Amino acid sequence: MPEMEDENSEHKYAELFDNLNIGVYRNTPGPDGRFLECNNKIVEIFEAGSKEEFLKHKVRELYANPAQRQQFSDKVLRFGSVKNEELELVTLKGKKFIAALTVVTKKNKDGETYFDGTIEDITERLKAEKNQAMLAAIVASSDDAIIGKTLEGIITSWNKGAENIYGYSSEEAVGCSISILAVPGHEGEMINLLNKIKGGQAVEHLEVLRVRKDGRQINVLLTISPIKDAFGNIVGYSTIAHDITEQKKREEKLLELLQAVEQSGSIVVITDTAGNIEYVNPKFTQITGYSREDAIGKNPRILKSGETPPEEYKKLWDTITSGGTWRGEFHNKRKDGGFYWESATISPARDTSNKITHFMAIKEDITAQRNLQDELNNKIHDLERFNKIAVGRELKMVDLKKRIKELEESLKEQSK
Numbered sequence: 001m002p003e004m005e006d007e008n009s010e011h012k013y014a015e016l017f018d019n020l021n022i023g024v025y026r027n028t029p030g031p032d033g034r035f036l037e038c039n040n041k042i043v044e045i046f047e048a049g050s051k052e053e054f055l056k057h058k059v060r061e062l063y064a065n066p067a068q069r070q071q072f073s074d075k076v077l078r079f080g081s082v083k084n085e086e087l088e089l090v091t092l093k094g095k096k097f098i099a100a101l102t103v104v105t106k107k108n109k110d111g112e113t114y115f116d117g118t119i120e121d122i123t124e125r126l127k128a129e130k131n132q133a134m135l136a137a138i139v140a141s142s143d144d145a146i147i148g149k150t151l152e153g154i155i156t157s158w159n160k161g162a163e164n165i166y167g168y169s170s171e172e173a174v175g176c177s178i179s180i181l182a183v184p185g186h187e188g189e190m191i192n193l194l195n196k197i198k199g200g201q202a203v204e205h206l207e208v209l210r211v212r213k214d215g216r217q218i219n220v221l222l223t224i225s226p227i228k229d230a231f232g233n234i235v236g237y238s239t240i241a242h243d244i245t246e247q248k249k250r251e252e253k254l255l256e257l258l259q260a261v262e263q264s265g266s267i268v269v270i271t272d273t274a275g276n277i278e279y280v281n282p283k284f285t286q287i288t289g290y291s292r293e294d295a296i297g298k299n300p301r302i303l304k305s306g307e308t309p310p311e312e313y314k315k316l317w318d319t320i321t322s323g324g325t326w327r328g329e330f331h332n333k334r335k336d337g338g339f340y341w342e343s344a345t346i347s348p349a350r351d352t353s354n355k356i357t358h359f360m361a362i363k364e365d366i367t368a369q370r371n372l373q374d375e376l377n378n379k380i381h382d383l384e385r386f387n388k389i390a391v392g393r394e395l396k397m398v399d400l401k402k403r404i405k406e407l408e409e410s411l412k413e414q415s416k
Contacts, residue, residue: 023119028112029073029105033059036114045099045121047091057092064088064096076103076115086122097123145220145241148227153178153194156236165220165243167213178239181210183217197226197237207244218245267342267363270349273321273356275299287342287365289335300361303332305339320348320359329366341370 023042027035048054060069081104089099103117139146145165148157158173203224220241227236270279280295319326325347342363349358
């Protein structure tokens, strides 16, 4: 019976040895070391067809750099054991991988030395660690505030971006409630966000107000995501906050500018660099009769009356494409076929790199002024013509008077 129990125990240990999720092997030392035993995980790791196939190979054949085999063997013999040594190995199919080896020296009953060891393929783990380290570096160096929190809203991590945006150091913020950033009277907003996260919802691109350590309110754009453990349970949440305070100020200024342009008494037209209309203000529609929908995508030539010579348009285009400003007048045609006069100033618009991106025309309807000028010119012309007639008549009267006087004097002489 004891013999039967020993056999059962050996069978159980052999089964346990074979089914371990880590490679276990036994081999002899030295440059010509051979494998003596291995479990099923070793067969899997080295892509062997069977244990028998694997055990035929010498140990050095499984090193990406065979010279490392002798170095490693000598190290084990020198120290008696080596733990978690990282080496590059190669499978029987030629695939390289990084393994962690733990080896101890032992002797059999004949006093011969052998190695018992374990091998773990750590290639994916190293990749994950590298990615994690890269991610940690990105988080640490990001200009955005990246904050980790528990489900109760207690801050667990606080990067450099958060320090710069909110003014609190990591030492000051970690361990505090996220409510330190809440605008007074708006704490309920954060509670609502926490409840959404607890329910598994993510929050993307949410514009909110937050308060810095110095009391100044800032605009931030939030993205909030749940943090899950290995079992899929939500254990916290992370927030990425981008400071958009200056952007909001610029947007407000642009809105003010747009409102001014929209309400302007001047015609405003903006085109791309090819001359296609991208924007017209209401005054354009009022004067030309073309709606915004009519004009967008069209070229300003829709207003041509045919009176301006092509040479003038070429001069205009050459001026603005070279970065200059063109000023002049057009006699244009409305959508209904009527005509109007406009005084135009056309200039290029540039981006931050000084590249021309658009052209902007600011125009004034001068039809009334031109009509008055034409009428004035006509009156002056008439006056000059009438003056010439009047002067001619007056000269003729002088001649007549002179002749009459001469005749009268002649008559007096003849009467004597």
